[in-house]
Amino acid sequence: MNAPDERPDEFVDLTLREAGALHPEKARFVEGMGRYFEQFGLSRIGGRVLGLLMLAEEPLSLDDMATTLSVSRASISTNIRLATTSGLAELVTKPGDRRDYYRFTDDAWGHSLHVELRALLPLRRMVARALAALGPDDHMARAQLEDAVDFCDFFIEEHHSMIARWRERLRARGRLPHDEHDGTC
Numbered sequence: 001m002n003a004p005d006e007r008p009d010e011f012v013d014l015t016l017r018e019a020g021a022l023h024p025e026k027a028r029f030v031e032g033m034g035r036y037f038e039q040f041g042l043s044r045i046g047g048r049v050l051g052l053l054m055l056a057e058e059p060l061s062l063d064d065m066a067t068t069l070s071v072s073r074a075s076i077s078t079n080i081r082l083a084t085t086s087g088l089a090e091l092v093t094k095p096g097d098r099r100d101y102y103r104f105t106d107d108a109w110g111h112s113l114h115v116e117l118r119a120l121l122p123l124r125r126m127v128a129r130a131l132a133a134l135g136p137d138d139h140m141a142r143a144q145l146e147d148a149v150d151f152c153d154f155f156i157e158e159h160h161s162m163i164a165r166w167r168e169r170l171r172a173r174g175r176l177p178h179d180e181h182d183g184t185c
Contacts, residue, residue: 022068026055030069045071046079050088050104059092059101087111107175110166117159124152 022030030051037047048069053060062080066073080102083089088108092101105111131145170176 022052022055029055042082043079045069045075046082049076049079050083053083053089053102053104056103059094059103061099061101063099065102087115107170110163110170113159113163113166117156117163120152120155120159124149124156127152 021027030048033051033054034044034046034048037050038044048071049065052065052068060068062073062076065076065080069076080089084091084102088105088111089102090105092103094101127145127148131142131149134142134145
């Protein structure tokens with residue numbers, strides 16, 4: 001019997017390229033991530049890619065991901081672009097290697113809060129411009145647009161608070177968040 005803090009021998013990690021396939025528990029996690037993210041409009045493969053990157057001990061190439069997930073390289077390419085745009089994955093390079101590699105972003109969850117925040121700012125600006133252009137008799141439109149501006153302001157304030165609390169939580173665990181997200185959006 002293994003000590004409580006040891007993993008069973010069959011769970012010992014090889015690099016994904018050496019293993020070629022995932023341990024059944026890891027495969028179950030990757031599939032679960034696909035189903036989880038699918039409910040939010042991402043493709044199932046996109047969620048599987050994120051799950052795989054979360055488990056990877058080293059950055060993975062498109063070919064590594066395609067082979068491990070048994071999907072086309074084109075599908076991986078499409079989905080990794082979405083993952084990098086959302087800030088959950090990032091491109092890394094290796095000296096002397098022309099291929100692109102990807103990894104799960106450090107503090108991906110904090111970064112996703114910033115992405116949500118930045119996505120709301122153009123909406124707020126657009127609604128504020130429309131509000132300023134309304135005439136004096138546009139009562140219903142004014143009420144709707146004022147609610148939209150108020151919601152945006154509320155969302156922005158709450159997100160700044162959440163980001164600060166998240167950073168403190170990371171610090172308490174000894175994981176220092178990157179300074180790239182210290183600025184305000």
